[in-house]
Amino acid sequence: MLNDEICKKRxxxxxxxxxxxxxxxxxxxxxxxxxxxxxxxxxESTYQDIKQKDEKENKKKE
Numbered sequence: 841m842l843n844d845e846i847c848k849k850r851x852x853x854x855x856x857x858x859x860x861x862x863x864x865x866x867x868x869x870x871x872x873x874x875x876x877x878x879x880x881x882x883x884e885s886t887y888q889d890i891k892q893k894d895e896k897e898n899k900k901k902e
Contacts, residue, residue: 842880849873 853869 842876842883846873846876846880849876 849869849872853866853873856866856869
């Protein structure tokens with residue numbers, strides 16, 4: 841699940857920072873985490889749009 845991937849990537853980033861790894865490595869992990877978070881928000885946004893559309897259609901049927 842996307843939440844699990846985000847948590848793992850966040851832990852990887854934190855560990856990399858803690859270990860004082862090379863800047864390029866930390867930056868790469870950070871960008872990967874940002875991409876996962878963006879996917880999560882896009883997924884949530886799409887879900888909310890569908891949910892609102894369904895609610896409107898259900899109100900029309902009543």
